[in-house]
Amino acid sequence: MDDKDRDMLISIGPQHPALKEPTSFSLALRGEKIDAIQVKIGYNHRGIEKGCESRTYIQDMYLLERICGICSHAHSTAYVQAVETIAGLQVPRRALYIRTLIGELERIHSHLLWLGVAGHEIGFDTLLMYTWRDREAVMDLLAELTGNRVNYGINTIGGVRRDLTKEEGEKILKIIDKLEEQTKYYVQIAQEESTLIQRLSGVGKLPKADALRLGAVGPTARASSIAFDVRKDDPYAAYGELDFKVVSADQADVYGRTVVRLGELLEAYSLIRQVIKNLPDGPIAVRAPRKIPAGEALSRYEAPRGEDVHYVKANGTDMPERVKVRAPTLANSQAIAKMLEDRYLADLPIVVAAIDPCFSCTDRAIEVEGKGLMSWEKLRQYSIDWYRKQGVDFRNVKRII
């Protein structure tokens, strides 16, 4: 065999500057082409399912919300829905609408983040700057509505914890108008910008049959002509009462995945307008029992990355017997090898990014109403004092920095 034909083995990860989260790719190359690929994940496994078994239902809600910094609402909603089913709780309609609102705002910030990452991976950093600038508007809005940019803590078992005022609704509509205008511009770019079209078309192919066989979900599956969306097919929250279409594409490549996410952004704006227009009056939560009667339930949620599955088993105590989570990236990770079959090494970053693997973006300071912009020192002191009032004393915890 000539040298040029010889396989080269390279490892990328688990720690690598180009990876946003720890993942390990072992690649066999023949020249520039990928001959074989092995993906290892699991580096972020934190034992959350086990942890849930020794915490109460409410504590678990906060723990599960922290599975992910981006689709935190997806996890907390999927979980509370399962618990509410077991407990037989009738969640007020107003709460269901507010959950839908936060869910769609989360989808917008997630998809805008993705669009920026995709632009970055193909050297189109202007797109990254634009979309991440726009995303800030949604993050600020979420912070204003819930108190947090991520991990919103809006849910509780039996409803939501914060109501929506008329003024807040009006503000959301104004921001949505602006974002829609911007998104239309990105749609135009995706339709007309030849560099972007050529770089993404035909890359990361996943024919429909393979997407089905490997269990792909979300925009990854919908870009391969699988028009399945939990919001439409297995409706939860307020989706059964709202008008929207499931966006799919037939390109079955990274370009198709871009088209689907852009289409979903436009649908999200429409959904939010409907939620605010039709927001029912009434309470935002019903009282949930501390002990959940024995039973089990399976809940599904259409997270920005696809179907998020939570199974909960209750044993009559205040702690669950078992909580099982299947996040969408685990389902989509099975298709990465197929997407990279016979492709070039240079396609790896964008193909992997195109399933939108999940990563966290939690470390931010925000302006707390009436308290001005806080320095880190002040913010730290504020949180110590706040916890002390709740009976937890952090004063003697040693600082690392």
Add this chain to the structure above:
Amino acid sequence: MSDLTQIKQQLEDKFVYLKGGIREQGERRLWSEVSYDLFFDVFGYAVKELGFDALCTITGLDEGEYLAFIYHLSKGGLVFNLKTKILKDKEDLRTVIDYFPGAAIYEREVVDLLGVKVAGLPDGVRYPLPDDWPAGQYPLRKDWDPKVLDQKEAG
């Protein structure tokens, strides 16, 4: 008759032993349990004849003497949760990758976390525990105590 009730009816007609053992929950969930020697009859029928074309995941449960597994099969918005159980440390599962190749990762997960063996699952990278995880430690078993890890670190 709703789709769900119709599927329940089809299952009961085909497998008499399921009569009275299938539970409808809400509009889109079916729950049932079958002994492991009959599992593949029901599972195969649901996939091949009833159109359950996706496996959401496999949930593993430690039930004392037994390990139980729920295969969450979906057909659009409907989910058929089929449970089965085997004797802990005495019996093995058989792989379902012939039906769903993507299920390999869910099977590796129950192998790592519950310590079940899955016959027919090809060798591959373990998931989700690290390569140097101590042998014989299965975190999702009810008698497993995380203190084992502290001892390892201290040692």
